[in-house]
Amino acid sequence: SQTIHQWPATLVQPVGSPLSLECTVEGTSNPNLYWYRQAAGRGLQLLFYSVGIGQISSEVPQNLSASRPQDRQFILSSKKLLLSDSGFYLCAWSESYLRFFGPGTRLTVL
Amino acid sequence: DAKTTQPPSMDCAEGRAANLPCNHSTISGNEYVYWYRQIHSQGPQYIIHGLKNNETNEMASLIITEDRKSSTLILPHATLRDTAVYYCIVSSDNYGQNFVFGPGTRLSVLP
Numbered sequence: 001s002q003t004i005h006q007w008p009a010t011l012v013q014p015v016g017s018p019l020s021l022e023c024t025v026e027g028t029s030n031p032n033l034y035w036y037r038q039a040a041g042r043g044l045q046l047l048f049y050s051v052g053i054g055q056i057s058s059e060v061p062q063n064l065s066a067s068r069p070q071d072r073q074f075i076l077s078s079k080k081l082l083l084s085d086s087g088f089y090l091c092a093w094s095e096s097y098l099r100f101f102g103p104g105t106r107l108t109v110l
Numbered sequence: 111d112a113k114t115t116q117p118p119s120m121d122c123a124e125g126r127a128a129n130l131p132c133n134h135s136t137i138s139g140n141e142y143v144y145w146y147r148q149i150h151s152q153g154p155q156y157i158i159h160g161l162k163n164n165e166t167n168e169m170a171s172l173i174i175t176e177d178r179k180s181s182t183l184i185l186p187h188a189t190l191r192d193t194a195v196y197y198c199i200v201s202s203d204n205y206g207q208n209f210v211f212g213p214g215t216r217l218s219v220l221p
Contacts, residue, residue: 036211043112043197044154044211090153097142097201099209101153 002027006091006102013109019064019078021105023091026072031093033074035066036101038088050074081109112212113137114198119216122192128185130215132198135179140202143174145183146211147194154197154211157183188219 003026013019025031035047046059048066056066063082067075074091086109091102115133122128134143142161146154158165158172160181165172171184185192197214 043213046209088151092153097159098144098156100156104151104153106151 002093002095002100004091004093004100004102006089006105008105009103010106011108013081013107015083015109016080019076019081019085019107021076021089021091021107023074023076023102024072025074025093028072028093028095030071031095033068034092034094034099035064035074035076036090036092038090040087044090048076083109085109112210113200114212116196116198116212116215118213119218121218121220122185122188124190124219124221125187128183128188128192128217128219130183130185130196130198130217131180132183133180134198134200137178137200138202141200142202143172143178143181144199144201144209145170145172146197146199147192148197148214149191149194157196188217190219190221193217193219 005024007022032051034049036044037047038044048056048058050056050068053068053071064078089105092099113134113136142159144159145157147157148154158167158170160172160174174181195214195216197211201209
């Protein structure tokens with residue numbers, strides 16, 4: 001069966017520091033991959049999606065970037081974090097019409 | 111923007127059926143209705159989806175009106191563990207921006 005991993009589970013970073021969040025999927029090949037962000041008390045906002053290695057689409061302009069160096073690996077990065085980057089970051093993969101989410105990373109920028 | 115409208119919150123007594131409504135009056139013919147839920151501090155969990163016909167699985171039932179402009183998610187015997195935010199989504203797009211999560215309905219199951 002398919003499994004999606006995210007790490008770290010929680011992260012506290014100072015403003016201006018870099019960021020790297022990693023997501024890996026097991027048990028499937030060539031999945032569509034997604035990064036979402038959920039601010040406190042808000043809905044999920046789609047940040048990036050990828051339909052293949054090296055193929056990244058950005059949904060909103062922002063301080064973040066994404067990369068897909070391997071088929072089942074999706075990385076979310078930032079060179080300099082802002083206070084507004086705090087939130088709950090979720091990775092997801094899709095097969096057919098369904099999306100499946102990872103456990104998330106809670107990022108606090110101080 | 112989300113193409114669905116849901117009540118912001120609902121309460122349900124433990125053991126009773128929870129009926130969560132969703133309006134999607136602008137749904138297109140090729141768009142499915144999906145339901146997910148998010149328990150606090152976890153990733154959203156898929157529940158059920160449908161196109162035209164009513165659907166049932168081990169978690170819930172989905173009732174879609176004949177004109178497809180609204181639907182209801184039914185949890186037949188709600189438990190305390192069903193307390194969560196429930197999201198109704200309409201989409202035909204497997205890739206990007208059309209799979210939009212709105213604010214959802216916060217369901218509280220009360221003992």
